[in-house]
Amino acid sequence: MRYELTDLKLFLAIAEARSLSAGASSLHITASSASYRIKNLEQALGTYLFLRSARGMDLTPAGEVLARHVRGLLAGVERMHDEVGRFSAGLKGQIRILANSSSLNGFIIPAVSGFLVSNPNVNIDLEERASAMIPAAIAAGEADIGVLAGSVDASGVDVLRYAVDTLILVVPVNHPLAREKEVRFGAALDFDFICMEKHSSNFLFLREVAQRAGKNPNVRIHAHSFEAVLALVAGGVGIALVPESVAAASLREGKVTKIGLLEPWALRELNLILKSGEQLPSFTAAFIQFLMSE
Numbered sequence: 207m208r209y210e211l212t213d214l215k216l217f218l219a220i221a222e223a224r225s226l227s228a229g230a231s232s233l234h235i236t237a238s239s240a241s242y243r244i245k246n247l248e249q250a251l252g253t254y255l256f257l258r259s260a261r262g263m264d265l266t267p268a269g270e271v272l273a274r275h276v277r278g279l280l281a282g283v284e285r286m287h288d289e290v291g292r293f294s295a296g297l298k299g300q301i302r303i304l305a306n307s308s309s310l311n312g313f314i315i316p317a318v319s320g321f322l323v324s325n326p327n328v329n330i331d332l333e334e335r336a337s338a339m340i341p342a343a344i345a346a347g348e349a350d351i352g353v354l355a356g357s358v359d360a361s362g363v364d365v366l367r368y369a370v371d372t373l374i375l376v377v378p379v380n381h382p383l384a385r386e387k388e389v390r391f392g393a394a395l396d397f398d399f400i401c402m403e404k405h406s407s408n409f410l411f412l413r414e415v416a417q418r419a420g421k422n423p424n425v426r427i428h429a430h431s432f433e434a435v436l437a438l439v440a441g442g443v444g445i446a447l448v449p450e451s452v453a454a455a456s457l458r459e460g461k462v463t464k465i466g467l468l469e470p471w472a473l474r475e476l477n478l479i480l481k482s483g484e485q486l487p488s489f490t491a492a493f494i495q496f497l498m499s500e
Contacts, residue, residue, distance in 0.1 A: 208250045211283070213243050214276045217255065220244065221273050222348070224262040277347035285487050298327040299489045302349040306337040307408040309353040309476045311432050312451030313369055317500045321493055328489050336407040344479045350490050352479035361482075368478040368497065375465040376436065376453050377445040388466035391447075392419040398444035399423045400435050412447050415471065436462060449474070 212233070220229030220240070230240035248255050255269035265273060284299060305314050310332065318330055335343065337354035344352040345362030358365045375394055377383045383394065395416055401423070402408040409428070416423045426444045429435045432452045439446050440461040456462045466472070478497065480486070486494070 209243075209247045213247045214279065216240055216243055217247060217269075218273060218276050218280070220256070220263055221265055221269065224264065226263055229263075274346070281347065281484070285485060299487055300329045300331060301351065301490050301493055302331045302333075303351045303353065304333050304335045304340050304343055304349045305353040306340070306355050307334055307402060307406050307432075308355055308371055308373070308449040308452070308474060309369070310334050312371055312449045313476065313500075314353060314497075317497055320500075321496045325489065325492070328493070330493075334407060336410055341479055344481050347481060350480075350486070351494065353476060354479060355474040355476055357475070358477055358479060364480045364482050366478040366480070366494075366498070367475065369476040371474045371476060372450045373447055373467060373472045373474060374450045374453065375445055375467060376439050376448055376456070376462040377465055378439060378442045379460065379463050380442070381445065381463065383445065383465055384463040386465055388468050390468050391415060391472075392421065394445060394447075394465075395419060395421040395423055397424075398426045400438045400444045400446045401425045401428050402432070402435060403428050403430060408447070415469070 216229060216233055216235060219232045220226055223229045223232065226240055226244070227237045230237050233240075235243075244255070251268070251272070253268045254266050255272060257264045257266055287299065303314065314332065318332075322328065322330065331349075333349070337356055340352040340354045341358055341360035341363050343349060345360065352363075353368060355371075375383065375389070375391075377397075381397075383389060383397065399412070401412060412423060427438065429438060432448055435446045435448065436453060436456045438444065440456065450457075450464070453462065453464065457464050478494070480494075
């Protein structure tokens, strides 16, 4: 076969980015060289792997099959390096994590710093996704670990209970709701909201529960981070739906006021998702153990 491991890595990078230039850039390869390599790969396999259009690069059915095999192949190469690397000092490798916004900001980001400091040769790739999208992505091998809120009804994955968090309303200290300890979410929808970015899992969940209540939230502004959301709430711009874990510091400092929600969905069980039957590299297993102990 007239192709190399680099060609397969490039193919997968382009498939995940849906862009020739972005995929090439991630591997520090020029776009022209990447195009040449992909054409050679297609010629060697005797079929087209991509549908090229103005929107980008989409996989053909043959490309979908190849992507599944390449993910497994690269995972095997990673395990090989891991096992050989045990003969030298320290863990080495990269861990890919998909997480919804509440677990990402409330638990994962605070936890990873200790692990990364203790394991300088391990890198972590974090990506936010909506909880509903994570199990299928883990089953397909798009990442090593998923962390999501709520129950999991999916095949091809193993589920570990990870943590419990609570969604709350945070309001300015002089807000009309500040006198209440708990409210129904529908009552809060009469007020202006500060929200995370439009494509964030936090905002998509907020919009979903608002629509279930028969209303649409009046969004004053979409902010890029929970820190920005909390700062805007403290400034009196509006109220926000956030995990209690990410609001803890602002609540301690008295910058915002906490209002509990009477809905059962406010209590969020966070689960850790792994691909069923997957043999994990030792550094990934060590990271999972670290998360569970935290």
